[in-house]
Amino acid sequence: MERKEWPLWEVFVRSRNGLDHKHCGSVHAPDARLALQVARDVYTRRQEGVSIWVVQADHIVASDPDAKPELFDPAEDKIYRHPTFYKLPDEVNHM
Amino acid sequence: MYTQALDLPQQNPEGRPPSLAENPAWQAEFDAKIDAGGFIEPKDWMPEAYRKTLVRQISQHAHSEIVGMLPEGNWISRAPTLKRKAILLAKVQDEGGHGLYLYAAAETLGVSRDKLTDALLSGRAKYSSIFNYPTLSWADVGVIGWLVDGAAIMNQIPLCKCSYGPYARAMVRICKEESFHQRQGFDALLQLMQGTEAQREMVQDAVNRWWWPSIMMFGPHDSDSTHTGQNTRWGIKRISNDDLRQKFIDATVKQAEVLGVTLPDPELKWNEQRGHYDFGRIDWEEFWNVVNGHGQCNVDRLAARRKAWDDGAWVREAAMAHADKAARRAQAAA
């Protein structure tokens, strides 16, 4: 029997305006229209969203977990990028 | 919902081969992460045994949700009021949603949903044996909500902190939705207990039939449980079967009093010294019989799932065929 599984789509939901879309799970669907509809049926049954993105999972390019050291460790010592690095006089420290 | 000691032996569904060979340095890094209470994410290196155990546990859990739609689904068409019909339908739908979240979590470990479905339909995979009991009256719907969902919630809350990120996140979502399930069940039973004598008898009969299977849901005694040690080490299992079972029984006795039903265990009584309720001997022979396919509904449940899958094959195929055609047409037009 010929069997071709429906592609997997990743689902991102904006819970309310002013917030980012956030990954919340995935669905299987044959096309983008149905992916959006079932993402709505599966992930917003309790008013969890005001906007949905679906992206075919194959189309997501992810960083390699084994490359974590070269990607993310170099930021570790750039502590001068953080506001707390700078000690200012109390009178202006709310700056 | 319905996890019961989800470490029952079964043949593993085929997954991808380990992408990376076992490696002591990676193993040490993995162990350190687990020991620090951290999370493992899909593409992180993990020991093959950890991955296999997760696939088995998450997929058993997902199958339990899907098969679990059937016993309560049996009453949707006969719910006694429109409000109860809507509640029950929403609840059974939620179970489908929970199955879906869990299949998605399992898929991050490199198995396809079709493979997992195949393992269920061929009878290789296990699911919670509680669903191999029949729902014989309307009160069963309430009792399933109260006892079965209640037991499931006890089982599941610790999993919200399990070490595998996608599983933990699915469980957080599931637990949030689950508390409505238990409460609607209790609410339906309260209404019945305030009703006619026939309604009260219906409730007691349902409690008599579901009590023992519910406390079996926590799985074999710790002394007889196969994977407990390793799973606890891996942070996939947080609290032991017996501890959870005791916690559930202690909480339920009071609820039964409020409801005005008798739990069918003459040995159930408060033990001042232990600070817990003592309870009678669990019939493990029955448990294993049902797990191994000899409950009243095992055959019917799987047959219903197979029928849905087989009858739906042409629909799934047609949708893909249309998507392919539409893509080709769009390409030709471009």
Next chain:
Amino acid sequence: MTEMAQQTTATSPGHVEYVMRMGDNALILGQRTAEWCGHSPVLEEDMALANMALDLIGQARMLLTHAGRLEGRGRDEDALAFQRNEPAFRNLTLCELPNEDFARTMLRIALFSRFQLLLWERLLSSTDSELAAIAAKSIKEARYHAQHSGDWVVRLGDGTEESHRRAQAALDYLWPYTAEFFIPSAADEAAAEAGVGPLWSTLEADWEAAVRPLLEEAMLSLPAPVPFRSQGKFGRHSEHMGHLLAEMQYLQRIHPGARW
């Protein structure tokens, strides 16, 4: 649907029947659609079908509650749903027919929701303020049902030989029942007279204009017209209705007067 907006006096018996008929449509189609829960072709569609069934049951509850108030005989949504016999139900026959397969299920929702949508649009300005409020809520649901089911009709019509054959068989079976939507009735006359809602017969052209392009896109051919007219909305149902009610009403029938 605040206390303020509740209309509690019927302008005529036809007004009551008009609202009850809509409630019965939603109830019976909701009952049928809910049968899929746990048995659909793919988990995602279990979710979608259950959502549509929940919408319909929700509409039925509001409409039957309202009909009961208008009627003024103390019958609530459950008395109306569970304690009437076949002839008292005024739903379209189309709603009570068995699901059969996924093609018939989706096509039925596609045909019905397009009809319901037209009705809700007109009812937004009903003189019955409660009915207008129900329309405002339900029209959004009907739009989604029309879209989801319509997309499926196209997928099935275009998909494979088998799905096309099944979709065409579903259309051949269901199409004759759609004529019933537009048969004139005394209840329509009374409701239209009082500004409660449109004559259903006046919706025919708009409905065809909504349905024909869908069926064309799905490459389905319209069956030839037939003289048969189903009569569900006048209380004369198909053989399926008795079985549907026997199942749906069983608990209330064997425990008369019990509360649930």
